[in-house]
Amino acid sequence: MRAEFLIEPFVEGFPGPHVEAALEACRAAGFEPDVGAFATTIDGSFDAVSAAVDHLVRAAYENGASAVQVRVGEPEAAARFGNLHDALERMVGAVEDELGSPLADLGREGKQAAVRILNERGAFLLRKAVESVGEMMGVSRITIYNYLNAVDKAAQ
Numbered sequence: 001m002r003a004e005f006l007i008e009p010f011v012e013g014f015p016g017p018h019v020e021a022a023l024e025a026c027r028a029a030g031f032e033p034d035v036g037a038f039a040t041t042i043d044g045s046f047d048a049v050s051a052a053v054d055h056l057v058r059a060a061y062e063n064g065a066s067a068v069q070v071r072v073g074e075p076e077a078a079a080r081f082g083n084l085h086d087a088l089e090r091m092v093g094a095v096e097d098e099l100g101s102p103l104a105d106l107g108r109e110g111k112q113a114a115v116r117i118l119n120e121r122g123a124f125l126l127r128k129a130v131e132s133v134g135e136m137m138g139v140s141r142i143t144i145y146n147y148l149n150a151v152d153k154a155a156q
Contacts, residue, residue: 001049001074004039007060008067010127018065025059026052038087038126088132091123103137111137115147124148 007019015023023040026033029052031042042052053070060068095117096102103114115133123129130148134141 001046001072002041002043003049003053004041004071005053005056006039006069007065008069009065016064018060018063021059021063022056022065022068025055029055088123088126088129091118091121092133092136103133106137111139112147112150115144116151119148119151 005022007022009016010019023033023035026040026042029048031044031048031052034041042049044052049072053072057068057070092103095114098117099106099110099114101110103111106114114137118124118129118133123133130141130144134144137144
């Protein structure tokens with residue numbers, strides 16, 4: 001069984017006591033959480049994972065969490081449907097396939113089209129997606145924000 005969780009509020013570089021308490025609850029339950037860019041995961045038996053989820057949710061809220069998102073399922077299902085760890089990479093791969101080129105090789109119009117498509121698919125709702133896409137394109141995050149503003153203006 002796999003549990004994948006995201007604890008809010010999230011502050012870059014400062015996980016806060018609500019996140020630290022949840023991670024410690026996982027460790028106390030015998031897990032070493034895999035902290036990823038978009039979520040944290042633990043894997044184990046159904047009983048152990050469900051007990052750990054109960055403890056981590058309680059610990060997070062007791063220490064100031066405003067929200068805890070949890071997804072529980074078989075690791076095979078997570079592999080089949082993907083997980084939050086690689087969601088952005090999957091979205092970018094699909095856009096690169098559609099546009100016929102890696103993001104870095106696209107011209108300005110192609111990069112703007114890629115940003116539009118990624119935005120439509122919710123990619124920029126993921127934490128650090130603007131920075132990550134900018135790195136993949138070889139442009140700054142400011143450029144990505146400018147592309148997003150142009151998408152918004154075109155939609156009005």
